Amino acid sequence: MPKSTPKSKAKPKPATKKKAAAPCPGTDPRRVRKILDGLDKAYPAATCALHHDNAFQLLIATILSAQCTDERVNKVTPDLFRKYPTPKDFAVANPSELEQDIRSTGFYRNKAKSILGASKRIVEEFGGKVPQTMEEMLTLSGVARKTANVVLGTAFGIASGVVVDTHVQRISQRLDLTKNTDPKKIEQDMMKAVPKDRWILFSHQIILHGRRVCQARRPKCSECRLEKVCYSKDKTYSSW
Numbered sequence: 001m002p003k004s005t006p007k008s009k010a011k012p013k014p015a016t017k018k019k020a021a022a023p024c025p026g027t028d029p030r031r032v033r034k035i036l037d038g039l040d041k042a043y044p045a046a047t048c049a050l051h052h053d054n055a056f057q058l059l060i061a062t063i064l065s066a067q068c069t070d071e072r073v074n075k076v077t078p079d080l081f082r083k084y085p086t087p088k089d090f091a092v093a094n095p096s097e098l099e100q101d102i103r104s105t106g107f108y109r110n111k112a113k114s115i116l117g118a119s120k121r122i123v124e125e126f127g128g129k130v131p132q133t134m135e136e137m138l139t140l141s142g143v144a145r146k147t148a149n150v151v152l153g154t155a156f157g158i159a160s161g162v163v164v165d166t167h168v169q170r171i172s173q174r175l176d177l178t179k180n181t182d183p184k185k186i187e188q189d190m191m192k193a194v195p196k197d198r199w200i201l202f203s204h205q206i207i208l209h210g211r212r213v214c215q216a217r218r219p220k221c222s223e224c225r226l227e228k229v230c231y232s233k234d235k236t237y238s239s240w
């Protein structure tokens, strides 16, 4: 009888490890240090430009600032906060009336919905106080990471992440601190590259830098404190 040949057991293939994305060359800690030093020299006292007296007002102002300038929001909020002084006042506001109150900030229907929803939740679930964790902030309507980071960082001094707005998106790419275009991934890259104790100030500084110097269309590179460490293809001037 022919010997039966044992069935050859197929060797399990080794699990293929997903390649981690190569770190951005621009995130070398010594280079990041130079960027932070340059920002400190240029904007030592950078802070949020939205006028507010407390965390709740900052939350409302930040919701209003979507697709709108801070200047415009600052024109609307004094009357708004006089008319609705507490979260409860916003929570029971007449929706159409609130829409008209904030109309000049644009996208007023959605913003009114977010403000009403967030205020109701703050009153009903959080005892009328703005919550102080990212997890809880993200349960408020109209609040995503950007808004939560602004409020937690500016109102409470809690470093929960890096604010990624249009300026931070553009400048983090120009400074080669990220290759990503998705705001969530950009934020993760910034949180890795920048020391945690600098997240809050760094966010304010970069936003200010985007407004004053590193503007979208024509950055003022000859006036830029970061010019010596910047090798962006968008540069309009180079000293080296």
Ligand code: SF4
Pocket (backbone or CB within 6 Å): 174, 175, 213, 214, 215, 219, 220, 221, 224, 225, 226, 227, 230, 231, 232, 234, 235, 236
């Ligand atoms: S050198 Fe120009 S492109 Fe680079 S960060 Fe400064 S302003 Fe922006």
